[in-house]
Amino acid sequence: MLGRTYDGEVCSIARSLEVIGERWTLLIIRNAxxxxVTRFGDFQRRLGIATNVLTSRLDGLVAADVMEKSHTTTNTEYLLTEKGRDLSGVLVALTDWGDRWAAPDGPPIIYRHGNCDGAVHSRLACDTCGGQPDAVTASPGPGMPEERWTGAAE
Known part of the structure; x- marks a missing residue:
């Protein structure tokens, strides 16, 4: 998708960017x-994206198992998989950041809870105490090779 991979990185952010790090990709997922939105023409009309770019992004999302192609008798639809639907929290977090730092007239969109209609926001919370941390630090997880972590500190 990006035209670049992050093979040298042991980082889930870098790996995620390989799949969803291009702006059109996030807007396609937002619309879905x-x-x-599920149909090629509807994505194209709503986003004003060139058809060759849209084709490339949708093909990449299908290849990454973020979307799947579904063929009906008259149309091809692009449906989000569980992996794709799981990006809703990412988009809400980006929206919260944008509402705070890039929306001078206030939020243009408010996400709502389908059951009670309350506003939905992203929220960091500590797994242990449930509190909202004012500072977040990083430590090695089980997927970090020890030599990479100790080498990064030098």
Whole structure:
């Protein structure tokens, strides 16, 4: 998708960017998640994206198992997989950041809980105490080779 991979990185952010790090990709996912868009022509009309770029992004999302192609008798639809639907929290977090730092007239979109209609926001919470941390630190996890972590500190 990006035209670049991060083979030298042992980082889930870098690996995620390989799949969803291009701006059109996130907008396609946004339209699929929150507007129910599934058809090529509808993505193209809503986003104003060139057809060759849209084709490339949709093919990449299918290859990454973020979307799947579904063929009906008259149309091909692009449906989010569980992996794709799981990006809703990422998009809500990006929206919260954008509402705070890039929306001078206030939030243009408010996400709502389907059951009670309350506003939905992202929230960091500590697994142990449930509190909202004011500082977050990084430590090695089980997927970090020890030599990479100790080498990064030098």
């Amino acid at each position: 998640l929150f507007a129910g």
